[in-house]
Amino acid sequence: MSEETLRWTIGAVRMTALVEAETSGIPPQFFFPDITPDDIRGVGWLGDDPGVADADNATMAMRVQAFVLEVGGRTVLVDPCVGNGKRRNLPFWNDLSTPWLERFHAAGFTEDGIDLVVHTHLHEDHLGWDTRLVDGEWVPTFPGARHLYVAAELDWAAAPEQQAREGSYLDSIEPVLRAGLADIVAPDADLGGGLRLRSTPGHTPGHVSLEVTTGAERFVVSGDLMHHQLQAANPSLAEVGDTDAPRARETRRAFMDDCCGTGALVAGTHFPVAPVGRFEVDGPAAWRFRSVAADA
Ligand SMILES: [Zn+2]
Numbered sequence: 230m231s232e233e234t235l236r237w238t239i240g241a242v243r244m245t246a247l248v249e250a251e252t253s254g255i256p257p258q259f260f261f262p263d264i265t266p267d268d269i270r271g272v273g274w275l276g277d278d279p280g281v282a283d284a285d286n287a288t289m290a291m292r293v294q295a296f297v298l299e300v301g302g303r304t305v306l307v308d309p310c311v312g313n314g315k316r317r318n319l320p321f322w323n324d325l326s327t328p329w330l331e332r333f334h335a336a337g338f339t340e341d342g343i344d345l346v347v348h349t350h351l352h353e354d355h356l357g358w359d360t361r362l363v364d365g366e367w368v369p370t371f372p373g374a375r376h377l378y379v380a381a382e383l384d385w386a387a388a389p390e391q392q393a394r395e396g397s398y399l400d401s402i403e404p405v406l407r408a409g410l411a412d413i414v415a416p417d418a419d420l421g422g423g424l425r426l427r428s429t430p431g432h433t434p435g436h437v438s439l440e441v442t443t444g445a446e447r448f449v450v451s452g453d454l455m456h457h458q459l460q461a462a463n464p465s466l467a468e469v470g471d472t473d474a475p476r477a478r479e480t481r482r483a484f485m486d487d488c489c490g491t492g493a494l495v496a497g498t499h500f501p502v503a504p505v506g507r508f509e510v511d512g513p514a515a516w517r518f519r520s521v522a523a524d525a
C-alpha cells in the first residue's frame with residue numbers, strides 16, 4: 230500500500246481508498262467562502278493528522294478519492310473521481326491524466342470485477358472513471374457493474390442548467406444509461422448484504438451516503454455532505470458547491486449527531502491524509518474528527 234492506496238478492515242469488509250489527487254496549500258476560501266483564518270487556527274485537533282491543514286498559513290488540503298468496498302462476495306466502487314481526458318470548465322479538473330486506473334489495478338482490482346458503482350451524487354468529481362475514451366467514444370469502464378443513480382439526482386444532473394455548468398452528463402452518465410448498465414434507485418434503497426443508501430440532501434438535491442453494517446460495526450461513506458474535517462468543528466460552513474446551504478447544514482449536524490450516537494466510522498470522500506475516523510462531541514453543535522489508522 231502507498232499514500233495513494235490505503236486500506237482498512239472493518240468487520241468483514243475490506244475498504245480501499247484510491248486517491249486520484251491530493252492538493253495541499255489551498256486557501257480555504259476557495260471551498261468555504263465564509264471561512265475565517267480562526268476557523269482553522271482555532272481548531273487544535275486539526276493538527277493531529279499533519280497535512281490535513283496548515284494552521285500557520287491558514288491553508289488546507291483536499292483529496293479526490295474513490296472507495297472500493299469488498300463485502301459479501303461483491304466489489305463495490307463508490308464515487309469514481311474525475312477521470313482522464315474529460316473536458317471540464319474547472320481548469321484543475323480539465324483533461325486530466327492521472328494514474329488512478331493503474332492504482333486501481335495495483336490494488337488488485339479489475340474493470341470486470343466491479344459489481345456495483347454507487348454515486349453519492351452526480352458532481353463531475355464523483356463519476357468520471359465510469360467511462361473512458363476508446364476510439365473516440367466514451368464507453369463504460371466497468372462493463373459488469375450495475376451503476377446506481379437516485380432519480381432526483383439524475384433529473385438534476387440531466388437538466389440543461391446543470392449540463393451547462395458541468396459536461397459530465399454527456400460523457401460520463403449517458404454512455405452508462407445507453408449501455409443498459411444503470412439502475413434508478415430510491416434514496417434509501419436497501420442494496421442487500423448490509424449495504425443501504427441514506428438520504429443526505431443539501432449539497433445536491435438527491436445526495437445520498439452509503440451505509441454499511443458488518444457484524445456490530447457500522448460505517449458510512451459520507452460523500453460531499455462534508456468536504457473537510459474542519460467542518461466538524463464548524464458545521465455551518467457552507468461549501469461553494471452546496472445547492473441548498475441551509476439544508477446541507479442541517480444534514481451535517483444530524484449526520485454527525487447520529488454517527489456519534491451509534492459510534493459509526495465515517496469515510497470522508499474528500500477528507501485529505503486520514504479520511505476514515507469517528508466524530509466525537511466537542512462542544513455545543515461542534516464535533517471533532519478522530520482518524521483511524523489504515524491497515525499496515
Ligand atoms: Zn459535490
Ligand SMILES: [Zn+2]
Pocket residue numbers: 352354355453499
Ligand atoms: Zn466532490
